Structures are given as structure tokens and as C-alpha cells.
Amino acid sequence: xxxxxxxxxxxxxLLLALLGWVWHERVNLQAFPDIIAAYTAKxxxxxxxxxxxPAAYCLGYVKQYLPTSAFNDNPLRSExxxxxxxxxxxxxxxxxxxxxxxxP
Amino acid sequence: MVKGLLCAVLLLITxxxxxxxxxxxxxxxxxxxxxPALEALDAYAFAPRDDATRQGIRTDALLVIRDGKxxxxxxxxxxxxxxxxxxxxxxxxxxxxxxxxxxxxxxxKLSDPVARFYPPMKQHPTVxxxxxxxxxxxxxxxxxxxxAPLKSxxxxxxxxxxxxxxxxxxxxxxxxxxxxxxxxxSSGDSNLLSAALKGMLGHKAYMSxxxxxxxxxxxxxxxxxxxxxxETFVASSYAYLTARDxxxxxxxxxxxxxxxxxxxxxxxxxxxxxxxxxxxxxxxDEATPGxxxxxxQGTPRPWPDAPADTFAALGHWGQALxxxxxxxxxxxxxxxxxxxxxxxxxxxxxxxxxxxx
Numbered sequence: 001x002x003x004x005x006x007x008x009x010x011x012x013x014l015l016l017a018l019l020g021w022v023w024h025e026r027v028n029l030q031a032f033p034d035i036i037a038a039y040t041a042k043x044x045x046x047x048x049x050x051x052x053x054p055a056a057y058c059l060g061y062v063k064q065y066l067p068t069s070a071f072n073d074n075p076l077r078s079e080x081x082x083x084x085x086x087x088x089x090x091x092x093x094x095x096x097x098x099x100x101x102x103x104p
Numbered sequence: 105m106v107k108g109l110l111c112a113v114l115l116l117i118t119x120x121x122x123x124x125x126x127x128x129x130x131x132x133x134x135x136x137x138x139x140p141a142l143e144a145l146d147a148y149a150f151a152p153r154d155d156a157t158r159q160g161i162r163t164d165a166l167l168v169i170r171d172g173k174x175x176x177x178x179x180x181x182x183x184x185x186x187x188x189x190x191x192x193x194x195x196x197x198x199x200x201x202x203x204x205x206x207x208x209x210x211x212x213k214l215s216d217p218v219a220r221f222y223p224p225m226k227q228h229p230t231v232x233x234x235x236x237x238x239x240x241x242x243x244x245x246x247x248x249x250x251x252a253p254l255k256s257x258x259x260x261x262x263x264x265x266x267x268x269x270x271x272x273x274x275x276x277x278x279x280x281x282x283x284x285x286x287x288x289x290s291s292g293d294s295n296l297l298s299a300a301l302k303g304m305l306g307h308k309a310y311m312s313x314x315x316x317x318x319x320x321x322x323x324x325x326x327x328x329x330x331x332x333x334x335e336t337f338v339a340s341s342y343a344y345l346t347a348r349d350x351x352x353x354x355x356x357x358x359x360x361x362x363x364x365x366x367x368x369x370x371x372x373x374x375x376x377x378x379x380x381x382x383x384x385x386x387x388x389d390e391a392t393p394g395x396x397x398x399x400x401q402g403t404p405r406p407w408p409d410a411p412a413d414t415f416a417a418l419g420h421w422g423q424a425l426x427x428x429x430x431x432x433x434x435x436x437x438x439x440x441x442x443x444x445x446x447x448x449x450x451x452x453x454x455x456x457x458x459x460x461x
Binding site for chain 2: 025027028029031032034035038039042046047050051052053054057060061096097098099100101102104
């Protein structure tokens, strides 16, 4: 089999290795898409409502190499929502001492 | 003769006591720095800023205190003197100060097992408070931020799997070494300290403790310390202070834990903070770890142009509080460095050149 179909064999072997890796990292891989939305919502909230920086500055400050698909800052509720990689997260300013926190 | 000597000593102490300057509502102003060495400092710290590429040294704030007086202060907009700036991992050393007050109240001993105050650590029953303070819990932690986001324990703790209860997330780590044997920088260790403090104090007292124990006595009025959903302070990352307020913590440390007439942190606590962790191997990190502070010790010294007694609280993207007790200097540097071009040694060298009389 290996001699007759060297490329197919190699491909299957690599696929098996990849699947093994995906299984091994399943917990991390499942959480990974949450990072960009959670990071953007939390750090923008703190930049804007804890450090009191201007909105335009905070948008630049939280920019990462992964794009966000939606973003909303609700100043009335001091609440920031960001979406990216199919996940959405919201952070809210709780008060002077406790600053911002991601909603559960 | 003896009486005379005693009088002389007393007089000296009195004179020194009066000569010592402490910030009140505001910091006193000293003679501002001038001259070519100051220009060299400005040129390094405040190089023209490129907000498109975000490359290079991007200082948000630089504040130099000598003898308790401001001798240099500069900000880059929008950061100003009234901005409570994110300190990132400087928070870890702030938690060490808060713990120092609890230590002075005999709330714990360095040799106490963490599990005594924080039951989830029963999984690791021999890890002590000192081990956590040395970042030597032996817990298998991956501290990388941007470069390995998939495997990063910090990113998972702050933003995904750990964010509801960061200390528990850290406590659930595997181990890679026996406690106290090996240094591995870990934000998890710092948040375990925060959870242990909560266990000592109870939830209600804990929620105001950083203010009651540290910030209010120092005259710090605008501090924010964010918590996770379990209301544990994120000691690894999320304290916010103005540069002027962070400098108050620096002055406290420069003067051996004393604030005016009050020994706020026991002297042996500060000595522990400033003693290098014995099992640290040179080159494992950018400076030598002490008790949740960074030291300019070892061969070669991490910052060869700064005195050996220099120690610092350091954070992501260039946040720093440097303390030089012998030089009577406290330096706060806030930044937004997105690459690795900023050098502690270069900044300290230029500050030292600029403050020479």
C-alpha cells in the first residue's frame, strides 16, 4: 500500500497526525475563537471607562491582527459588545473601584 | 561624651526627619532637569510616534521623583497626569505590597501552604505563599501572550476558559516541578495569591482591602482594580493608577516600606521582596525575580548601567516602576510598546545621566 500509493499514504498519515493534534488541543481550539471578541470588549471597556481615553483612541488601542465583525459601545450603560470569529462578548463597567468585567 | 554623641545622633535623625519630603495631596516640585542629557532622555522615551504601524518606543508617561519631589514629568496624549493607566503585570508587585500589610498583621507566614487559605489548592498541598511570591509554584503554566495564543494560559485565563474564576483555573493546572524548585513566571501564581488573601480576610473585608491597606494610607484616591466574576482581584494584570499615584508606591518601597511615620510594610517583608529567588537560573527572564518584584541582581546584571540595588515592577507593553533606593530615585514609565524595542537599561541609563548634578 505504502509503496504503491506513496502520496496517498503520506497524506493519510498527515491527516491522522492533524486529527490527533486537534483531539489533543480540543479544549484550547474550542475556546480560541472567543479570544478576539472577549479581548476587544474587555480592553476597550477599560480603555474607555476606566482610563477615560477618547473612543477613537481606544478603537486603535484594541486593534489586533484578527478583525472584529461587529462592535458596539453603549455609553448610557457603559457596556461594550464585540464580535469576531463567530463569537460575541460583552464587557460592562461596574464602578470606580471594580472597573470593567466580561459578562458571563 | 556618650550623652553628647546621643544628642548628635538624635539631632541628625531630627534633621533628616524634617528634610524628608513626602507627597501630600500633590507631589512637591524639585528643580526640573535641564541640559543635553535631558534632551537625550526625551529623544529616547518620546521618539515620534507612528500610530499606523505601532512600531518603536511608545511612552505614554514618564515621571521621575528624586528625594520625594518631581524632577521630570511628561505625557503623550491622550495619557495625562490624571489618567489611571493600565499597569498590566505591575499589578503583581502591587499585590505584593497589599500582602505585605496583611503579613504585618500576622494574617499569614511565608511558609504557610496556600491551601490553608484557598481550598482548591488542596490539589497542590505543599505549595507555600513564598513559592507563589517567587513564581515557583511548579504549576505548568504558559505565559506567552500574542505569540502563542492557542497555548497561552494567560490568554485563556483572562479571556476564555479561566475568566469566571481565574484562581481556580490556575489551581487546576498540572505540575512540571516540585514547588519552590524552579522559576516559571506565571500570572496564575499571582492570582492564587489574590485568592489566598481573600481566604484570609473574608469576602467583605477583601473587597476594600487594597484601598484600606495600601491606597488610602498612601493618599492614592483614583485606583481601580478589576475583579473576575468570582470577585477576586486580577492581581496578575488589572490594576489602574495614575503615574503620580504609582510613584507613591515606589516611594514607599524606596523607603523600606515606611510611609511618613508609619512602617506600613514590615522591613523584613520588603527585604523578602528584594531578595533574589535562589533557584532562579540566569537568563530565564528579563530580570531576576525576588518576592514578586524584579531585581537588578546576578551576573551579568540585567540592567548593567543601573545600580545593583535597583528593583522594579514590570508589566506588558512597557509598564514599569523602577526604584533606586541609594540614588533616592523613583521612576514611573507607562507605555504602549507593541514590539520589543524598548530597553529598561537604556532608559535608566539616560535618566541617571540626566539627574547627575
